[in-house]
Amino acid sequence: MRDRSELYPLKILVAGGFGVGKTTLVRALSEIEPLLTEQQMTETSVGVDDTRAVPDKRTTTVAMDFGRITVDDSLILYLFGTPGQSRFWFMWDELSRGSxxxxVLVDLRRVDECFPAIDYFENRRIPYVIGVNTFPGANDHDEEAVRDALAxxxxxxVQWIDAREASSGIALLVRLVEHALSRTAPVPT
Ligand SMILES: Nc1nc2c(ncn2[C@@H]2O[C@H](COP(=O)(O)OP(=O)(O)O)[C@@H](O)[C@H]2O)c(=O)[nH]1
Ligand SMILES: [Mg+2]
Known part of the structure; x- marks a missing residue:
């Protein structure tokens, strides 16, 4: 039987505003059928969730997306797509503990949507990387402009991604892990 101490479950959050591609990314990366809590958008969402920039969007994530990636025998990544809507902020503290x-996914047509997420991770010194999702117009801006806009x-x-492509999501995950490791103090020898 496997010694549980040899198992390293790592928790990673997928954040950003409404309709930036969180569910799409978790779905593309997860090896299990993601536990999604997408619900058909109802009249209740109208005026609460801003759907103007994503008119095709017919569902909304009510609680969170959950996915799993087994890297090898001892390393398992768990992905949590945190709800974009500000009414779910209270869940973030629990989810971010030990992550x-x-x-942080961004739709450049609506950059302000990701500010709450950026502020949240900055204030708590939680490492994050920016994934500029390839919505229309995403390639009209360069990295410098994105850095400026997001301060x-x-x-x-900062990395351009296509949330629908697993390879793209993996590359972003690797950037995050490298970034998190670079911020960790080296172990004294
Ligand atoms: N063109 C394009 N569309 C995308 C991409 N990622 C997601 N979408 C679409 O954008 C819409 C919102 O994505 P969704 O994953 O539901 O956003 P969420 O609210 O952040 O979970 C859906 O219709 C997706 O199919 C992408 O990389 N490129
Ligand atoms: Mg979603």
Missing amino acids: VGAL LSPETP
């Missing part, structure tokens, strides 16, 4: 850090510190990684 490696966060992927990022120079060490925060």
